[in-house]
Amino acid sequence: MNCTVVDDLPATCATAAPARVASHRCRVTAHRAVNARYRYLRLQAEADLAGSTRPGQFYQLRCPQTSALQPFLLRPMSVYGTGPDAGTVEFLYAVAGTGTQALATLAEGQSMEIVGPLGRGFTLDAQARRVLLVARGVGLATMAPLVRQAAQAGVAIDVLLSARSPADAMADELLRGAPAAVHAVFDSDGSSAVDRVEPLLAELLTAGCDAVYTCGSERLALLLRRLLQPHPQVRAEVALEQRMACGMGVCLSCVRPFERKGHVALQRVCREGPVFPLREMLGGWHG
Ligand SMILES: Cc1cc2nc3c(=O)[nH]c(=O)nc-3n(C[C@H](O)[C@H](O)[C@H](O)COP(=O)(O)OP(=O)(O)OC[C@H]3O[C@@H](n4cnc5c(N)ncnc54)[C@H](O)[C@@H]3O)c2cc1C
Ligand code: FES
Structure with missing residues (x-):
């Protein structure tokens, strides 16, 4: 059994998503460079990720530890695709810093943990x-x-x-x-x-x-x-990117302000988002 339910969080506000979130141990079935900046990663889990994941949702990826790179927090990544097998999930990512550099070292056949679907x-x-x-x-x-x-x-x-x-x-x-x-x-x-x-x-x-x-x-x-x-x-x-820690609504590190009915409303990008009504988005906020 490689699927652990870690979060079936109760709604903490009227708009909270009722998603069932789990940790999945996955096998890397494809991992290659798309071009000089982006890489494609395909994972295989036992659970039906294709059936439970919606466009715009994301997963938290536990990037591997190497001798030179020790990413601590999980890294948020949008789902790039799912299927055709029920357990297949795909990501497309830019190599940016410690976490994604470590991620880029994963070889086909190795395994890694992801948490989601989120948001x-x-x-x-x-x-x-x-x-x-x-x-x-x-x-x-x-x-x-x-x-x-x-x-x-x-x-x-x-x-x-x-x-x-x-x-x-x-x-x-x-x-x-x-x-x-x-x-x-x-x-x-x-x-x-x-x-x-x-x-x-x-x-x-x-x-x-x-x-x-x-x-x-x-x-x-x-x-x-x-x-x-x-x-x-x-x-x-609009689908927003915001620096995240827990990715599931607990730490409040991803909160940003939105304009709602003439008032400023604080929302967690990981939980109430990452997709928001564009008309509520406020500019100039970089967390
Ligand atoms: C909901 C969501 C979906 C995303 N989807 C994708 C995707 O599909 N493809 C992709 O290439 N990138 C995506 N990102 C951005 C990706 O999470 C960051 O590029 C990645 O976390 C950088 O980690 P790092 O360790 O390589 O970089 P570092 O700069 O070393 O990261 C340091 C810390 O800052 C956080 N961080 C840095 N940049 C970002 C960022 N832009 N957004 C959020 N946290 C950040 C990291 O998670 C880490 O905790 C997404 C971000 C969010 C929030
Ligand atoms: S990242 Fe922790 S509440 Fe959003």
Whole structure:
């Protein structure tokens, strides 16, 4: 038995997610570089992770200890994909510091522990016919399961993909074969600048969509929030990254303020999020 229930936390506030969270001992079945910055990791657990994990949720990964690297806390990672086997879960990550450097040393066949699924994911309404996804950098890992869900539901998808350069854009990794109209913008040629992106996003919103989802850039999220003002009927959600310790609502290290009904409301990104209504997001908060 390699599945231990560590948390079936009671709701501590009206919006707390009722997810059943467990620790899973997993085998590494694939682990490779995607490009110079990003790596792909596929794990196999005994439990039905594909059935219990929703787009936008995340897991806490216990990165391995090496002689040079001893990450203490678990590291939060969005689910990049699940299935086709019930126990398969995938991650796409950038090597950043101690934890992800240690993670990158894991070889196929080794095992590691993950805790989850954690947090609240995206909402895709059954009536949605067209959605707009705006992703920057590794935010595309968070968006990939939503692309898949939308494509399977026959929803038309527009994607605005922002990256440092064409080599970092990874449109194929985001879409994974799903049909979508992709608009890629880059820092390297200046096309990702807000004043260049704004008319493109405004045009996509005016053309009509039922929902907008974004991840990976506060700058783009706040631009979208502003451009959505004349479109109150459009569902708008943002997946946020925040420094985390426990990842399950206990330590309060991930709390950030949101604007709710004219008041500032403090929310835990790991528990009430990481997906929030975009219209409630406040800028300039870096924890
Ligand atoms: C909900 C969520 C989903 C995420 N999904 C992905 C993903 O799919 N792919 C990916 O590459 N990265 C993702 N991140 C960011 C990832 O967690 C950090 O890059 C990673 O924790 C860095 O750890 P490190 O030890 O390599 O870096 P260090 O800088 O050495 O980390 C030091 C500490 O800060 C924390 N930390 C550092 N950067 C971040 C960050 N951006 N967000 C949260 N905590 C951070 C670490 O967890 C660690 O506790 C996600 C973060 C969150 C909160
Ligand atoms: S990380 Fe501990 S409450 Fe969110």
